Amino acid sequence: MIRYLIKRLVLAVLAMVAVSVLTFLLFFAVPTSPAYVMCGKQCTAHDIAQTEQRLGLDQPIVVQYADFMKGIVAGRTYGSGELAVHCDAPCLGFSFRTNEPVTSILARTVPATTSIVVGATVIQLVVGVGLGMVSALRRGTAFDRAAVGTSLVGASMQIYFFGPILLLLLVYQLHVLPTPGYTSPLADPGMWFEQMLLPWLTLGFLNSAIFARLSRAQMLETLAEDFVRTARAKGLSRWRVYARHALRAAITPIVTTAGLYLGAALGGAVITETVFGVNGLGRASVDAVNQLNLPVVMATVLLAAFFIIVMNVVVDMLYSVIDPRVRLG
């Protein structure tokens, strides 16, 4: 297990270095300098040169990359003298545009995205997997048909359509819920919950459709397997067979899908955040790309990669717990 973890960790670091190099190279392929985007209306060539020098943009790419990496490990200082700004390790750079360490941007956007994504994941797993399991066991009944029908609608619906309709109805017209947004749960847990409810329900409902269909199919397949019949033949009760044997066998692909979903969504729920006006990681990264804000682009891309890699490891480890046949090594 330990050896496995170390091996995965090394691979993860290598993957992230590759991602960072690629992002850097792609960024410098853009035929303009971020200094232009930052410069005021009366920008002169002299201003551009000074800005580039201050941000280190006049250095060769290799030097800039090395500085960036050094910042992560040891921190960095921008500018000199009285106006020097120190960015503590792990320094992911300094946002060109908003003049703040990238880590402060992450610190305020990651909690918002995490809130949305984790809440929606709970809903989609409980509702989706629950629905799927029950439909599999009640196959062919009215319940099954209703559940399959609903999930088909959910799976084909888009959040940018469904979200605004719910907003219009529940927030603007009926005033049942406050305008979505992010309030720290530490500051006001009630407000946090109320503001998050709509994004959770919307995203949770739409994604649960996929999980319902997936778990129904998995469960049906498992129920047809020999070991289920054997267990039943040995006299185990029906529910015991379903809950302890069949479910455990059926759930592995669901865990994989859920884990990868979660990893990808944590990297930024761009559409959800835009629809509901929540300032999360997804919007921050889109803004950064549009504004050529390299340090923020780098940080968000790396963070997204990090989430996916971590969730992959978590999924692999969960496998070994759920299914004793799987050995990590």
Add this chain to the structure above:
Amino acid sequence: MRRRAALAALSALVLAGSLAACSKNTGTGDGGGNEHHSEQTSAIATDPKDSMGPAAAVKGATTGGTFHYLEESDFEHLDPQRTYIVDAMAVEHLFVRTLTMFKETGDGKVTLVGDLAKTPGKDVKGDCRQWRFTLKSGLRYEDGSPITAADVAYGVARSFSPDMSEGPTYIQSWLTGSDDYNATYKGPYNGGAKVPPGVTVDGDDTITFTFKQPQCDMPFAASMGVTAPVPAAKDTGTKYDLRPFASGPYKIDKYLKGTSLTLVRNKYWDAKTDAVRHAYYDTFVATFGDSDVQQTQRMMASNGDDANATMYENVPAALLPKVLGDPAVKKRMIQGLSPFVSYLAINTQRVTDLKVRQALNYAMDRGAYLQARGGTITGEPATAILSPLTIGYQKYDPYPGGTHGDVAKAKELLGGKKPKLVYAYRNDSKNQPLAAVVKNALERAGFQIVLRPIDKASYYDQIGAKNNPYDLYLNTWGFDWPSAATVLPPLFNGKQIQPKGNKDYSYLNVDDVNAAIATNSAMHADKAAPEWAKLDKTIMTKYAPVVPIIATSNVTLSGTKCKNVVLSHVIGTPVFYNAYLAR
């Protein structure tokens, strides 16, 4: 100043824009965009009494409540010396004072009055080279300490720092006589003097600026954030952006960057010292996140706190019919001309034939262009370079062809030729449909238009390169104050053309225009105004280096309880110092 691009929160160099304007304008118009603009010769208050407080009470205004403000993304800067974008300018009026300020009460008049200063400045020798400002007494910061002339000088000094160069640079360039104003003096940091070169401070209340050349627009320039007072002891360098020290009626209570800004009353502000601001509501809360669509829907519903809110973003074209179709909502519209004018720049280095450039002017279909933006409520056809809100503006139409152009006249000028021209545009959702409109309009007259999309981040960088390979491209420009001095010189002074980073996008470089720019720049604002209007006409009739298309309008909404939110003709966005909340 600039306006922020509404779409997707990217406030790249989009609409270069600015301060604003003067002229009779009915403000919240009838929706037709047909307000009358009567000519105004000067906007500077001559009677010192006009600069004294308190501002005349707004009829029916009540005190108290929390005013809400919605915008898609946070301000780029709140540090007054670094502010150049209109959204932040409007909010900074509430907590930052400057030497002078434009007073707008909603009756369409724009008057420049002394804000910190007793008058809008004194031209000491009558040659515009030396300007003196005397501070009012009783001015205090949020901690009760007095505001001094030395603090104003220190604020100006800060604006020289290369680390804070985002703001306007007029005063710095005038003081040093060079566009590279911070080549030697780099601000008060790292041992730099606390008073910049050319500035002298006498006692606690007198500050004098001495310029290398006559700068008659100094009273206007002094209204920008560069002259905001900053006590040296409170200066936190680049971090000042997060917590500027208040001199206005409000101060910052809480600023969660990217999320919200809360202002509360500054009890040391004395209304008797302020000719412009009212402070009717107790708290001002700006919240960031909602898109233009969401903001419009919230305003239309005007539910709960939203009744006390005003939105920043323009109502998107798709929702305009709904807003205009509901009289109760339409009544709450804040609509009117803004100082920004969109025009097609013609690269005169490539399109050298005057007749071709004139034909382009005849062929343009301004009606279709407005239609693509959402209709006549979003602007009005423009035939002059200057905005109708500019002091001294004269309406004229050198190439008359009505709203949809005169195709026959354009064909006649082309004489059977079919010039092939390359049209470059910012490749985003706003400019793609406009490109189609421009192409269709010009091709009616026989032009062959090749469309060249350009990455949106590098658009201005590319069209600002002297040897760019394009013939036509759109630009939007707004004045920094309602004088042509901040429009015609940057756009048509051929002497400033550099290999890169130009604003003179048509690359016009002709002696008579360059000379007229130099002459007008040395005249007092009231005398210069008609001269600038004349030059506008000369440029268009003699050289036709651009095709003016539209003067843009602001279309936003307020909630049902928000009263007296005035659309500024100077910055083209709602201002909040007159507003109050109905009970």
